[in-house]
Amino acid sequence: MSNEKTPKTIKRFNKGFIVAHWVNAIAFFTLYISALPMYTEFFDWLYVVFGGPAGARLVHRIAAVAFMLPLFIMIIFDFKGFKNWMKNIFSWKKHDLMFFPQFLREFFGLKAKVPKQDFFNAGEKINSWLMIVTTLMLISSGLVMWFPAFFPSAVLWWAYPIHNIGLGLAVAVAVGHIYMSLVTARPSMRGITKGDVTEEYAKDHHGRWYDELQEEKQQRKQA
Amino acid sequence: MADYIKFVDVTKCDGCRACMVACKNWNDLPAQPEEFTGSIQSHNTLTANTWNVITYDEQVTANGNFEWLFRHKSCHHCGEAFCEKACPETAISHTKFGSVVVDADKCVGCGYCVNNCQFGVIQLATYVDDKGKEYRKAQKCDLCTGRLEEGLRPACVTSCHTNCLVYDEKEKVLAEAEKRLAKIKERFPNANIYNPPGIKGTTTVYLLADKPTVYGLPEDPKVALSQIVWKDYAQPLGKMMLGATTMAVIGAAISTAINKGKGEHEGGQDHE
Numbered sequence: 480m481s482n483e484k485t486p487k488t489i490k491r492f493n494k495g496f497i498v499a500h501w502v503n504a505i506a507f508f509t510l511y512i513s514a515l516p517m518y519t520e521f522f523d524w525l526y527v528v529f530g531g532p533a534g535a536r537l538v539h540r541i542a543a544v545a546f547m548l549p550l551f552i553m554i555i556f557d558f559k560g561f562k563n564w565m566k567n568i569f570s571w572k573k574h575d576l577m578f579f580p581q582f583l584r585e586f587f588g589l590k591a592k593v594p595k596q597d598f599f600n601a602g603e604k605i606n607s608w609l610m611i612v613t614t615l616m617l618i619s620s621g622l623v624m625w626f627p628a629f630f631p632s633a634v635l636w637w638a639y640p641i642h643n644i645g646l647g648l649a650v651a652v653a654v655g656h657i658y659m660s661l662v663t664a665r666p667s668m669r670g671i672t673k674g675d676v677t678e679e680y681a682k683d684h685h686g687r688w689y690d691e692l693q694e695e696k697q698q699r700k701q702a
Numbered sequence: 703m704a705d706y707i708k709f710v711d712v713t714k715c716d717g718c719r720a721c722m723v724a725c726k727n728w729n730d731l732p733a734q735p736e737e738f739t740g741s742i743q744s745h746n747t748l749t750a751n752t753w754n755v756i757t758y759d760e761q762v763t764a765n766g767n768f769e770w771l772f773r774h775k776s777c778h779h780c781g782e783a784f785c786e787k788a789c790p791e792t793a794i795s796h797t798k799f800g801s802v803v804v805d806a807d808k809c810v811g812c813g814y815c816v817n818n819c820q821f822g823v824i825q826l827a828t829y830v831d832d833k834g835k836e837y838r839k840a841q842k843c844d845l846c847t848g849r850l851e852e853g854l855r856p857a858c859v860t861s862c863h864t865n866c867l868v869y870d871e872k873e874k875v876l877a878e879a880e881k882r883l884a885k886i887k888e889r890f891p892n893a894n895i896y897n898p899p900g901i902k903g904t905t906t907v908y909l910l911a912d913k914p915t916v917y918g919l920p921e922d923p924k925v926a927l928s929q930i931v932w933k934d935y936a937q938p939l940g941k942m943m944l945g946a947t948t949m950a951v952i953g954a955a956i957s958t959a960i961n962k963g964k965g966e967h968e969g970g971q972d973h974e
Contacts, residue, residue, distance in 0.1 A: 517790045517812060519941065532810035533837060586954055588961030627817050633926075635817050639788065640932030647940035658951045662958070 486677040491670040495557025499549040500671055509542035543621055567599040568607045575601035595686025609652040616645030705872040711909040713886050714866035715772040717756050724861035725754050750827030750841040773917050777823045777843035781902025782925045787933045788818035800905035801845035811838025820923050879909055900924035
């Protein structure tokens with residue numbers, strides 16, 4: 480009886496992918512908080528939390544190292560997942576482009592008909608790209624600022640605005656990403672924590688992926 | 703009040719270093735002995751506790767003789783100061799005297815200004831507080847702004863015995879500088895007045911005996927595009943964007959809540 484009530488689940492992410500995601504998230508948040516008092520005077524009280532500007536700088540650098548790890552964690556521990564992610568974000572088809580107008584309607588609570596999506600839907604693909612670009616901006620300029628002695632002054636001078644712009648974009652991306660996961664697609668959280676999602680969620684949100692899985696199942700049965 | 707500037711006529715300098723001593727004395731800066739490196743110049747360059755240095759550049763003259771080029775090296779107090787633009791804490795500002803000063807209370811010792819100064823002037827000093835914890839503050843020449851407020855001249859200027867250092871009305875000083883330049887052109891054909899227009903001039907103006915690059919100065923410093931992008935666009939836009947993103951999220955949440963209330967949604971689960 481209780482078996483009937485437990486929804487069937489499908490494996491979505493491996494441990495490597497999940498760990499990489501959360502290392503990235505925690506490092507990003509720590510970097511953001513430790514830089515905030517420098518970004519705006521309104522948050523100057525955060526210096527006290529870190530035991531002074533020197534403390535904030537130390538925390539920022541430790542988190543910076545953690546921020547550089549996720550790519551390697553993913554490649555080493557879940558290369559299959561990494562490859563799937565790469566394949567997905569480079570694939571742009573009609574159903575991806577059709578996603579956006581429908582998504583906008585839905586985002587503001589209107590009725591919408593979203594076309595069937597891949598393992599990563601078009602929104603997640605955009606999120607991935609923005610994240611990759613801003614992360615590269617932040618890491619490359621951050622390294623220049625950390626080790627100024629190794630770079631010519633023209634490169635050094637550009638590092639500061641790039642770090643600044645990268646932060647602004649990255650925060651916008653992160654806010655959107657978190658809002659979407661918490662408010663509009665709550666069941667997806669299970670995918671990035673436990674690693675699996677309900678069959679219903681997979682069908683509703685990643686139709687093409689779900690269909691592929693069903694097809695594979697059929698083929699296995701026939702074989 | 704007429705604009706005043708500090709004027710340094712390096713061709714009048716005899717390298718006595720009285721300005722260095724006067725600066726240390728007035729600003730209560732600790733002595734910083736350095737190793738002998740083969741030059742008669744006392745210190746390699748400016749540090750957070752050495753706000754001016756007389757540089758001794760050795761040169762061979764046209765007729766094969768040897769000569770020293772002296773220069774009282776210190777903060778230029780740029781009209782458009784890179785350090786001021788770089789500071790994320792708005793701890794660096796211009797005073798009514800045209801001097802660029804650091805507010806020690808606001809400074810967090812991040813060092814952005816150090817990396818952005820084109821002249822290598824501003825540096826970080828390390829201090830230890832009552833609890834033995836180290837902290838850093840940016841330090842440099844402040845043109846003795848405290849003295850200016852009391853109607854005095856900068857300490858270095860008062861100590862100069864050759865009138866190489868002058869503090870006076872801008873118009874008057876610059877007019878005299880032109881006359882002096884015409885006079886020394888014969889001996890120093892490359893002589894020039896160093897008051898770079900690309901950074902809207904400086905409050906410490908030099909009469910140099912040779913090209914700026916001979917003294918290790920940029921020939922024609924300009925406000926860098928990176929600085930304009932950063933300070934005039936990225937920072938205000940960034941702050942606005944954080945606000946806009948927050949508003950969009952809040953707006954979407956409210957809108958979703960209202961529409962959901964109408965019961966238009968089936969299943970209770972959205973597509974993301």
